[in-house]
Amino acid sequence: MAIVGVGGVGINAVQGARSAGATHIVAVDPVGFKREQALLFGATHVCLTARSATLHLRR
Incomplete structure (x- = not known):
């Protein structure tokens, strides 16, 4: 998954994706x-x- 903007909300989305088991987490900022x-x-x-x-x- 891609997360565009990793400020306050975006960084929480990164954590949520990791907790949910996502294997590819691309942070864009x-x-x-x-x-x-x-x-x-x-x-x-x-x-x-x-x-x-x-x-x-x-990939």
């Missing part, structure tokens, strides 16, 4: 700090743009 935090909260991949996220979702 232009802010580097938020992408780093998304990995700590359970994202498997992080991307700067939604377009680049599609590469991870097609």
Whole structure:
């Protein structure tokens, strides 16, 4: 799954996806700090743009 924007609500979506058993969680955000935090909260991949996220979702 892809989560676009990993601020307050988005980071909770990352945690929820991980808890639900998602195996591919792609967090998309232009802010580097938020992408780093998304990995700590359970994202498997992080991307700067939604377009680049599609590469991870097609696998």
